[in-house]
Amino acid sequence: MTIDTTTRGTVRAxxxxxxxxxxxxxxxxxxxxxxxxxxxxxxxxxTGHLDGLDGLLGIxxxxxxxxxxxxxxxxxxxxxxxxxxxxxxxxxTAEHFRxxxxxxxxxxxxxxxxxxxxxxxxxxxxxxxxxxxx
Amino acid sequence: MTIDTTTRGTVRAxxxxxxxxxxxxxxxxxxxxxxxxxxxxxxxxxTGHLDGLDGLLGIxxxxxxxxxxxxxxxxxxxxxxxxxxxxxxxxxTAEHFRxxxxxxxxxxxxxxxxxxxxxxxxxxxxxxxxxxxx
Numbered sequence: 428m429t430i431d432t433t434t435r436g437t438v439r440a441x442x443x444x445x446x447x448x449x450x451x452x453x454x455x456x457x458x459x460x461x462x463x464x465x466x467x468x469x470x471x472x473x474t475g476h477l478d479g480l481d482g483l484l485g486i487x488x489x490x491x492x493x494x495x496x497x498x499x500x501x502x503x504x505x506x507x508x509x510x511x512x513x514x515x516x517x518x519x520t521a522e523h524f525r526x527x528x529x530x531x532x533x534x535x536x537x538x539x540x541x542x543x544x545x546x547x548x549x550x551x552x553x554x555x556x557x558x559x560x561x
Numbered sequence: 562m563t564i565d566t567t568t569r570g571t572v573r574a575x576x577x578x579x580x581x582x583x584x585x586x587x588x589x590x591x592x593x594x595x596x597x598x599x600x601x602x603x604x605x606x607x608t609g610h611l612d613g614l615d616g617l618l619g620i621x622x623x624x625x626x627x628x629x630x631x632x633x634x635x636x637x638x639x640x641x642x643x644x645x646x647x648x649x650x651x652x653x654t655a656e657h658f659r660x661x662x663x664x665x666x667x668x669x670x671x672x673x674x675x676x677x678x679x680x681x682x683x684x685x686x687x688x689x690x691x692x693x694x695x
Contacts, residue, residue: 466673493669494657496630496637503630503637505657505669521655521671523628523639535627535639537655539600540673 431497433529438495438502441531442522446490450477458530465536467543476534486510501525516542565631567663572636573629575665576656580624584611592664599670601677610668620644635659650676 437456444452454474463469463476470476487508494505501524508518521537571590578586588608597603597610604610621642628639635658642652655671 466675494632494635494637496632496635498628498630501628501630503628503639503655505637505655505671519669519671521637521639521657523655535653537639537653537671538673539671540675541600541678544675 431499434497434499434502434524434526435495437526437529437531438497438504438524441524442492442504445477445480446484446487448480448484450474450480453477456531458527458532460532462533463536464534466538466540486514500527514546516546518542565633568631568633568636568658568660569629571660571663571665572631572638572658575658576626576638579611579614580618580621582614582618584608584614587611590665592661592666594666596667597670598668600672600674620648634661648680650680652676 441453441456444450444456454477457473461473462471465476468476488511489509491507491509492504493507494503496503503524504520504522506520506522508516508520510516510518518538523535523537524531525533575587575590578584578590588611591607595607596605599610602610622645623643625641625643626638627641628637630637637658638654638656640654640656642650642654644650644652652672657669657671658665659667
């Protein structure tokens with residue numbers, strides 16, 4: 428139970444810092460050998476996936492946690508990311524974490540990128556620009 | 562712990578039956594008021610989301626379970642669905658279950674539908690046809 432509490436503490440600290448735009452606190456939860464993957468980004472630096480976070484947060488109106496489940500060395504969150512009316516996407520997201528020694532060593536962000544691709548096409552955003560906000 | 566074991570038993574029975582094409586066993590794990598949602602389907606019948614399962618399984622070569630986490634009344638699985646070389650998609654999937662009295666009352670299937678939409682466009686499949694295999 429102590430281990431699960433540690434897992435929860437680290438993952439929640441990361442999650443909350445990320446959606447508050449606090450890159451320093453989010454990065455402090457990341458451990459060695461970190462790897463991030465989402466439909467738009469693959470990164471192995473501790474903060475590479477947080478580049479452009481301000482751009483993302485500029486269109487996010489709220490994050491609604493639907494589920495949080497913790498194991499000894501992993502966790503999965505499920506949440507909805509609500510966006511401004513101009514964007515109009517509610518992004519149902521799953522985020523799977525692996526941890527070692529109380530630090531996050533991998534994150535898999537799973538969501539349907541289709542709605543974002545439609546918006547990017549509509550506004551003429553390039554893929555390279557898009558990934559910096561993913 | 563007993564409750565988590567019940568949750569695990571039901572969810573694993575459903576998961577394995579689904580990918581073996583055993584609709585009867587999968588449906589037996591579904592409870593009243595069931596609701597299913599994926600990027601392609603919203604259904605509230607116990608087996609509506611399993612229509613066309615044979616079509617899906619015809620292109621699936623394997624399912625690789627990456628994570629399974631269980632709570633008292635919910636669970637989240639993360640897995641890769643591998644497909645035939647002709648399709649060439651490895652679908653990283655998260656599946657969130659809610660349960661009541663040992664039966665599944667909701668499933669949220671989260672994955673990036675983008676690669677499927679590209680294939681459907683290429684082969685001229687209509688959306689209605691596509692949802693029956695999702």
